[in-house]
């Protein structure tokens with residue numbers, strides 16, 4: 135099996151590529167400047183030359199707040215860029231795993247969201263990721279769309295690294311306590327993606343670490359496990375105005391993932407422990 139991984143310098147892409155290579159898969163990474171996914175001809179040429187069986191599409195514009203002002207760049211990467219990769223996959227007959235986000239939803243309440251829920255993104259980043267999803271569904275038959283959330287990995291910035299830094303610098307930190315979801319470790323998600331490459335149960339899936347928490351609870355666990363004694367103050371989202379609005383409820387149901395024979399991802403607290411020990 136030959137696999138191309140886009141965004142292979144990023145948090146998830148780097149772990150996916152490493153996992154594939156360590157399992158003897160003929161895998162190649164593609165990231166800026168080697169491949170700019172906003173360049174349609176470059177995408178077509180790259181995949182025509184590599185002739186992969188699968189493309190794991192992790193490349194994305196991921197700065198959720200900045201996206202509200204850098205709208206065109208965000209759209210170019212997440213919507214047009216994904217469509218370019220989709221059309222190049224179609225041309226060379228490759229299947230595609232597209233990594234999407236919990237930010238496609240706006241599902242108030244405390245219930246677990248199923249993949250059949252109607253997407254209704256609250257922010258620009260979510261809108262552009264949903265456009266990417268639509269390009270996949272419209273053009274390909276062999277695809278997985280993997281909606282994940284609150285990603286952390288070694289290769290790049292994330293909430294855990296930010297809390298470690300702020301926790302050491304400050305005496306007290308205010309953290310949002312009314313947005314609930316699942317932190318997700320890239321090394322665990324990479325294993326799910328690997329399972330998908332060997333499956334024909336195509337479709338849209340949620341894949342995150344198990345268990346739910348608020349950003350506040352996530353931060354408290356980070357401080358506890360790393361022995362940081364900062365005062366953490368829970369605050370509602372209304373007291374932490376950010377350029378991009380986020381959904382309160384990001385409880386993604388993993389029922390479909392398990393019913394289709396994929397492994398359950400470990401609990402987020404276990405994942406966090408492994409990440410901090412790494």
Ligand SMILES: NC(=O)c1ccc[n+]([C@@H]2O[C@H](COP(=O)([O-])OP(=O)(O)OC[C@H]3O[C@@H](n4cnc5c(N)ncnc54)[C@H](OP(=O)(O)O)[C@@H]3O)[C@@H](O)[C@H]2O)c1
Nearest residue numbers: 141143144145146166170171193194196233235282285290
């Ligand atoms: N991070 C999260 O919390 C989160 C949550 C839910 C879903 N997701 C999704 O999960 C996937 C992986 O996220 P991640 O956190 O691993 O992202 P990441 O660390 O930001 O990695 C994305 C990679 O894509 C590259 N890239 C950006 N523009 C590109 C272009 N025009 N052509 C080629 N490559 C380009 C980036 O390069 P530069 O660094 O040079 O820009 C980076 O190496 C993304 O699809 C994201 O939308 C992420």
